[in-house]
Amino acid sequence: MKMRSKTFLFLLISAVFFFSETTFAENNEEEKAVEGLVMNYYKDTCPQAEDIIKEQVKLLYKRHKNTAFSWLRNIFHDCAVESCDASLLLDSTRRMMSEKEMDRSFGLRNFRYLDTIKEAIERECPGVVSCADILVISARDGVVQLGGPHIPLKTGRRDGRRSRAEILEQYLPDHNESMSTVLEKFKSIGIDAKGVVALLGAHSVGRTHCTKIVHRLYPEVDPALNPDHVPHILKKCYDPIPDPKSVQYVRNDRGTPMIFDNNYYRNILDSKGLLIVDHQLTTDKRTRPYVVKMAKNQDYFFKEFSRALTILSENNPLTGTKGEIRRECSVVNKLH
The missing domain is CATH 1.10.520.10 (Peroxidase; domain 1)
Incomplete structure (x- = not known):
């Protein structure tokens, strides 16, 4: 009889413990869901x-x-x-x-x-x-x-x-750092080499200030630059020590400067990338295959850009x- 009582008591305690653990875990998961990012977070508080x-x-x-x-x-x-x-x-x-x-x-x-x-x-x-x-x-x-x-x-x-x-x-990764350093900094926030290549596709639009590229032009032009593209860059960045207040710049993409597309990858494969990091994407074996693929397939670029930007935003x-x-x-x- 005593044996049965002990067995019953043990089972009762075990059941209570299991229930408490399960409830605690469920509450924790619910708390995480409430505190984390969600789609349409403001649907009740500010739906518009x-x-x-x-x-x-x-x-x-x-x-x-x-x-x-x-x-x-x-x-x-x-x-x-x-x-x-x-x-x-x-x-x-x-x-x-x-x-x-x-x-x-x-x-x-x-x-x-x-x-x-x-x-x-x-x-x-x-x-x-x-x-x-x-x-x-x-x-x-x-x-x-x-x-x-x-x-x-x-x-x-x-x-x-x-x-x-x-x-x-x-x-913050810098455009003059080695590709290893750039990849390592992005990796620390969960973005892989493919994602880095996609995110840098943002250079498809906008402009680069001359202060960031004059070291590739003076006192001598970087031989890695496409010689056919150099006269245009020199025309825009005519001063070896540009005045930051004068806002001298070169458009990242002369072909479609206001359109977010995969033209950036074709440009850098043609040695028309303005920044050191643009050039390195095409020469580093960890990134070049993705550059080639994104240059050929804009849908692929958009897909990987979307994935990488989502990770960055979270x-x-x-x-x-x-x-x-x-x-x-x-x-x-x-x-x-």
């Missing part, structure tokens, strides 16, 4: 949020075509540096240097247009939609305006309270109760 962003992007692009390049570059400069949390948009304070004022952020501009989008959102849903989500979705919609693919991206990010100027160099976001929803994208709320 993504439509407002899309409409603003279209209006701003119609008035200022180059805004789309800025939005695309913003997502790279923000999300690649530790977290996708709109830290890039913060202004400097007495205690904190802004990321956007660092040398590596040279050429970044048009932040005022993100403020325009934020203001439109705030009029409809004050204090609900994060600047981090606006930054990501505006980049996605900017790609569409340029003729690129529509990429379904999750939302639910919250805004960070500090800029990361002091660690920017540690995370890099270590602040969700749930972390961070805040800034009222203004350039200032943390406590400073108001």
